[in-house]
Amino acid sequence: MKALFLKALIGSVLIAGISYAEDFKPNGSLGVTQTFYGNSGKYKTESSHPSAVLNYNFTKAWSLSLQWDRVWNMYNYTNGENEQDNSFSGPKATLSNNHGVLGNTKIKWSSSLMVENEAEFNNSNQTYILAQTAFDFLEYIPKGEYIQATQFAFSPMYVYGWSTKGASGHVNTGVLSLLTNWQLPANFTFKFNTYLFREWYEGSFEISSSNQSYKTANYFMILAWLEYSKELYKVNEQTSLVFNFAGGFDPYISSNRKAAGWDPFISGNQMYEWLNPTVSSGDYKSTYALFALPQLEVVYNYSQDLSLSVFAQVKYSNQVWGNTEKDWKLQPQGGIGITYNF
Template structure:
C-alpha cells in the first residue's frame, strides 16, 4: 500500500511537471526605431541618422531568455561625415535560481557584440570600448551574476532591484585577423527604484586586458600587451505621464535620462599605431567619459493590445572628454525619434 501511494505521488508530480512544461509558451517583443541626430550648436553638416532595424527580447523558457539589437549609423552629407558604422549585440541569460541556503540569485549571461565605431551615449559595454581602442571589432563574454538584492530592505524611498557582483571573462578579436585579446574582471551591476517616478542605475567595471600584440603607450616607442581598466556607468531616469486620453490609448509623457556613459580610466595610454612601422598616429587617453542629460517629450499610442507606436523629441546636452585633459564645453544637440514595438 505504501509503495502504491509513493508510486501514485510520483506519477502526480511527474504529470504536474509535464503539464507545466507543455503549457509554457515563449513570449517576448520586437521593435524598430529611427532616430535623427542634429548638429551640435558649434557644428554644421554633421547631422546623421541611426536606424535600428531589429531590437527585442525573448523569454525562451521559464529560466532561459535572450535579447538582441542591431543598429546602423549613417551620415547625411558627402565626405567623411557620410561614413556609416554599425553595432550588433546579442545576449543570452540563464537563471540558475537561488544559491543554496542563501538569498543570492545566480544568473549566467553570454554576450556577443560587434561594434565598428565608438559612439558616445549609446550604451556600449566598456569591454567593447577597449576592443575598439586596440583595433578589434568583436567581443564574446561570459559572466556569472551573484545578485544580493534580497539582502537589502525595501522602503518607500528606495528599492534595490539588483545588486550583482559579477566575475567576467571576455575574448576580443578582429575581422579576419589573427590578433586578439582577453579580459578577466569583476563587475558590479545595480538598479534602484526611487520615489516620484525616478529610478537609477550604477555599474562598475574592473578588468585586466591581455593582448596578443603590443600596443604603443608613448610617443617615444614604449609598448605593452596588457593594461588595467576600470569604468563607471551612472544613470538617473525619470518617467512622468503628463496627459492620457480617456481610453488610455494615447499617452503624452515627459522622460529624462542622464549621467556618465561611461567614465573610463586605464593605467596606460593606448596609442593608435600603423601596422607597417608602429608609427604613433594619434594620442591616446588615460581616461574618457561622456557626461550627458537628455530630456524628452514623447507620445505613445496603442494601436492594438500588443502593438505600440511612439514619437519623441529630445534635447541632448553633453560634455564629452576623450583627450585625458580638461573637459570640453557643454553642447546641445536636437534629436527626434520614431518607432514601434509589438509583443507576442
C-alpha cells in the same frame, strides 16, 4: 567539442521545456526604432541610427535576444575638423539563462553569452564574445522608506575579441563589476555600476603612448545615470504624452596607462548613449562623458500587443574628452519606434 556543446544545450532546452510545459507559454517582443541626430553646435554629428531588437523567452529559464544596430553619417565624412565618423554596424546575439536561487540562499543567479560583430567600414572588423554571470544579493539589501534597491549584483565577465578583417590581433578582458539599480522617491530611478577590468593585447589591439606600446592595461569605470518618467497628459485610452529624462556619467573611466588608440569593448557595450564625444583629446588616464537627455514622447497603444511612439529629445554633453573635457553642446534628436509583443 562544438557539436558536444550544441547537443548539451539543446538537451537542456528540451528538458526545461518539458518541465514548464504545463504553466509556461513562450513569449517575446519585436521592436524597431529609428533615431535621427542633429549637429552638436560646431561639431558635425548629424547621423541616423536604425535599431531592431527581437527578444524571445522560449522557457521560464532560457531567453534569446537578437539585436542589430546601424549608424551612419548624414553627410560626406572627410575626416576634417570637428567631424565625427559614425559609420558602424553591430549585429549581436545573446543567450541568457535564469538559474534561480543559489542553493539555500536568497541569491539570484543568472548567466549570459553574447556574440557581437563590429564593423566601422574602414577595412576594420572585429568580433567579440562576452561571457557573463551575475549573483544578485537584492534580498539581503535593507529596504529604506525612500530608497530601495532593485538590483545589487556582483558580475564577473570575460571578453575575447579578435580581428576578423584588417590587421590581425586579439584582446582578452577580465572584468569584475558591481551592478546596482535603485528606486528613488517621485518616480526617479538611479543606476550605478562600477567595473574593474584588465586587458591583454596582441597585434592590432595594442594601445600606444608617444614612445611605446603596451601589452596590458588596467581600467576602472563608472556608469551612473538618473532616470525619470511621468505621464504628462492622457489624450484618450490609447494615447498619452510622456516626459522622460536620463542623465549622468556615460562613462567615467581611468587607466594606469597614459595611452590611446583603443576603446575598451566593455565601455561601448555598457554605456547608455550611442554617440561618443566627437573629439578624443588624448587617452583614458582619467576622463568622462557627462550627459543630460530630456525627452517628450507620444505613445499610441494600437492594441494590447502593438504600440507606436514618436519622440523628440535634446542631448547636452561634452564633445571633447580625454586629457580634458570641454565644449558642452546641445544636440537635437528625434525618432519613431514600434513594439509588438507576442
